[in-house]
Structure formats: C-alpha cells, structure tokens
Amino acid sequence: MRHLDAARRFVVKIGSALLVDDETGTxxxxxxxxxxxxxxxARKAGQDVIIVSSGAIALGRRLLGLPTGKLKLEEKQAAAAxxxxxxxxxxxxxxxxxxxxAAQLLxxxxxxxxxxxxxxxxxxxxxLLSLGAVPVINENDTVATAEIRFGDNDRLGARVAQMxxxxxxxxxxxxxxLYTADPTRNSMAKRIGHIPRITPEIEAMAGGAQSGVGTGGMVTKIAAAKIATAAGCHVLLGNGHALSPLSQFREDHAAATGEAPFSWFEAVAEPIRARKSWIVGHVDLAGRIRVxxxxxxxxxxxxxxxxxxVALVTGSFERGDIVAVDGQEMKPHVVLETLNKLAGENGIGRLDIVENRYVGMKSRGCYETPGGTIMLRAHRAIESITLDREVAHLKDSIMPRYAEVIYNG
Structure with a gap:
C-alpha cells in the first residue's frame, strides 16, 4: 500500500462540503x-503541495444573501466572484x-x-513551488459557464496533477x-483498498452527489482518477471531514492504527510516456517538418x-508548439500502397480462417491486407470519437447483415 510519505509532489483536492459549513455557509x-x-x-519534509479548492460559490452565496437551493447561472457567477x-x-x-x-490561480x-x-x-x-509557495487553484467559475453547470473541481484536480x-x-x-456499494444505503458494502486499474466494474460502483453545497460525487472522482492514473499519477481517495485530514495518508498513522482508511488507485502509465500521449491527443499542429x-x-x-x-519546413511555430514530422500528403491509393509495404514488413494484416460458404460447404481462407487493416483501425478510431451511442449501436447491428447481403449477392 502506497502512503503519502513517498510522494515528491502531490495535489490535494478539497470540496465545498469539507471546507464550508452546510448550515451556516461559513x-x-x-x-x-x-x-x-x-x-x-509536508513542506518541511521536502514535499511540494498544490491545493485545488472549491468553496467560492458556497461562500459567496451567503455573502451576497442569495437563497438556498438551485441558483441561476448568473447568480452562481456572481457568488463565485x-x-x-x-x-x-x-x-x-x-x-x-x-x-x-499562498498564491492564487484561477x-x-x-x-x-x-x-x-x-x-x-x-x-x-x-x-511558485520553487519559491516555497503553495498554489491554491480554483476554476474560474465567473467565465467557465459550461463547467459551472455540469462540472466540478475533481477533473480540474486531475488536470492540475497532470500539468x-x-x-x-x-x-x-x-x-x-471507494466501496462496492453506497455505504450509507448498504451495510454490506466493502471498502476497496487497492485499485490497480479502473475497470467498468469499478466505475459501476460509483454513485451520485449527496452534498448540499458541493457538485461532485463518486462518479466525478472516478473520472478524475482515470485522468490522473493515465498520466502516471497515483490517486488517494479518503474521508476528509476529520481534523488534520492528510494525516490518515501517512505511514505512521497506518502503523499506529493498523489500517489505511482510504483507497489507492495505482498509476497505469509512466509520467513521461503519458505526457507524450496527452500531446498527441490534445494539441493542434502548428506546422510540419520534412526530415x-x-x-x-x-x-x-x-x-x-x-x-x-530538416529538409522542409511549413507553417509558423515557436518554442512549445507541436509540429508533424514528415507529414507528407498522399492520394488514397498511395496511402494504401505505402501502408501495405510498411505493415507487410511487420507482419500486420494476415488472417487464416475457416469460412462457411454460401453453397453449404466450409473452406479455409488465407488473406493478407496490411494497409487495409491499419486503415480500418484508424477509421474505427475516428468513429469512436465522432459517432454517438445510438448511431454506433445501429452501425454494429447493420454491418454484419449488410456484409452478408454483399457476400451472398
């Protein structure tokens, strides 16, 4: 079990329900x-600390005399300010x-x-960290309208940890x-101490938000844990209501009490590799370089x-910009020919199957389509981020029948 003592730099996310009294709004x-x-x-022990904190809207609500219950968007923005x-x-x-x-970042x-x-x-x-300061980060709720409606700071905490x-x-x-079920409703619920990987079964154990002053729930925390662990960051999830909330994550607390009262989500990637993957998936290209x-x-x-x-440079870019290397444009048939050569040399696209023929007999078929295999994988990757659930399910149901009609004539 990993404890906080091993951390070199950690981010602690604090929700409104922990920081602000639900009854008094203070x-x-x-x-x-x-x-x-x-x-x-932690600072004395040589650890860097970053705080991601909610609470602005909860405090501003009382300060401005806004009513309890759901606020209008402009009222939330005013309360946040x-x-x-x-x-x-x-x-x-x-x-x-x-x-x-302390230093504030929005x-x-x-x-x-x-x-x-x-x-x-x-x-x-x-x-800021090199100067010994503790950054206190919150979402800029006065301008992030989409996030103020649907978001919370769990995801922001994960992005800050990644950044x-x-x-x-x-x-x-x-x-x-994390429990196998909602512990407030199911007395048989068991806490899961170690989560090596976030699976669909783990995600199914999450519930909704219960607090009157916060917007987050276990669902958002699992989503944040997925972001952080994919970025090479371990996640510790525990109860923060007691005084000295970080003490429970220390090794001496476990030695004294005989337990570690939290869940540990294990990182699933190395930080360097995860950062490169993030760059590939989240950044627009500023130019191209032929080498x-x-x-x-x-x-x-x-x-x-x-x-x-460097043989050729196109576009305008500066330090920190992302560029494509050897981004040569090709016609479709040239792409297929090029992929056939590259993939074929690496054993991609070979298939050996036993088929049921239309005439009622079986036959063994050996096929080889290296370029087509890669292009199909790329096409399906595009579909996964562009098709909604209903369309994707419809396509999956029609595709076998359509292929059968074409094959049988």
Missing part, C-alpha cells in the same frame, strides 16, 4: 487550520500562520487543454474511499532533431 476554520498545519509539515476573494483570504491567513506563502479547461496556455500555467506552478507532473493526487471525500532518412533513424531511437536533418 468556513470550517478549525478544519482549515489543521489542514494548513498538515501542509506546512464574491466568494473567491474570501476563499483566498482564508487560505492565505491559515498558511501564513506557519510561514508558508484556471479554466482551456488553460489545461490549450498547449501554450498549458505551458504558461505549468511554468507559473513550477516557479504539474505530480506523482500523487489526493481526493478528499465524505467516505473512506531526411538520417533524422528519421535518430528520432526513432529517441534522439533529438538537429537542423541538419
């Missing part, structure tokens, strides 16, 4: 002061009592998805980790690209 001061002490101790000032002040005062400076999804803004935010975080190359993300909840054969060999071996290996 900060749980004693709780925040105990958290600040936990963070100060007023409450964020108060939220930052509370964090600054709590951390300053231990000589730890982010939107674009700041984690857009490459240049991602790099700028990452550089700011790195500088900052943190090795651990702590999600503080109202339960001691010679020597440069291709160097890049395939993990080496850097030198100017001598």
């Amino acid at each position: 900060i749980r001061r004693a709780w925040l002061e105990s958290l600040a002490l936990n963070i100060a101790d 007023a409450g964020q000032v108060l939220l930052a002040h509370h964090y600054q005062a709590a951390l300053a009592a231990h000589g730890v400076p 982010l939107t999804p674009d700041d984690t998805e857009d490459r240049r803004r991602h790099l700028n935010a990452r550089a700011t975080l790195s500088t 900052s190359s943190a090795d651990t993300l702590i999600l503080l909840s109202d339960v001691q980790g 010679d054969a020597g440069a291709v060999r160097a890049l395939n071996n993990g080496r850097s690209l030198l100017p001598a290996g």
